[in-house]
Amino acid sequence: MPRVSESHRAARREQILAAGRRCFTRNGFHATSMQDVIAEAGLSIGAVYRYFGSKQELVTAIAEDVIGGADGVLAGLAREHPDTGLAEVLEHALEFVDAESGPDGALRVAVQVWAEAMRDESLAAFVKDVYSRFRGHFVGFARRAVASGELPPDADPEAVASVLFGLLPGYALQRILTGGPDRATFLAGVRSLIGLQLR
Template sequence: MPRVSEQHLSARRRQILEAARRCFVRDGFHQTSMQDVVKEAGLSVGAVYRYFPSKNDLITAIAQAVVGTADENFADLSTADPPLPLTDVLERALTFVDAQLGPDGVLPLALQVWSEAQRDPVLAEFVAATYTRLRGHFVTAARRARDAGELPPEADPAAVGAALFGLVPGYFTQRILTGSPDRATYLAGARTLLR
């Protein structure tokens, strides 16, 4: 029997994850069954279960994909040379968020992941570790801003970074739930607060 290439395995995995994402966006985690994902992917039951033995495995894999791109993006913001002003860090983070809010974006699933994490200890541990790591990028940006003189010397980078990071999910939660405010309006308010 011929050996299946790593490229083929990776493409199949992406196909299943994309099918699951469509199902979850359309019907929610609890209303989506593994059979729904199998049907959406157009694959056999065995093919889907080979990659993802449970729905929780699919949810975690989708969450990891979202986090991977956010982690790279936020790491770049926190290590830019020269250090970015904190309002620029926020603006660029929200630009990334906007790209993930559309019909092919993955942030609408974030609210479902948060909800699911309240009842699934494994997912809760993943979410806590993830948000701690993402917040760390904003803490680094705040430390660098303080060292560059943008913040007073007594400013606590952990406190500033936590508050700045909190503005990101605050923005996308409002956008998902109410459709507003737009990025320019939100940034104008944030800039006023950050003066």
């Protein structure tokens, strides 16, 4: 099919990305062959290579999608609830973690990306960039918490943000690796320790 519409091309690209993501979720980047992705997409070798010049390109696209997606969610949270307290923000963030913790969730790919970032410098740079911005959202939340009196005036927003940010992978890994505590229990633990007013 030549001279195909732009929307057709975009759809094909999405089809390949979705197939790759399913494969990588199931089996990781390295144990998934291009044949696997190609079969999952129901396309031919040539078709896939027209859209992604190499396996690395496909891996990178999916990795950036997954990592960037998480940042997008928190950015959305910051935009939609500009006056929310730390407690509620944390709860929304953990809801997002739960939603992506299933066998098809993005977190399984995220763990693969973390591992891949150990050996791929450019991917590491991307992750560092996105996660720094991600943590930046929490700095904003923490500043407002200091201003509103939710946190003591001498609290360092950067320091608080790094703890709140850290709670997310901490919770996510427990869910994925150990089956972990449910969100309510984890939040109860945070409440006991922190004394934030969680609803």
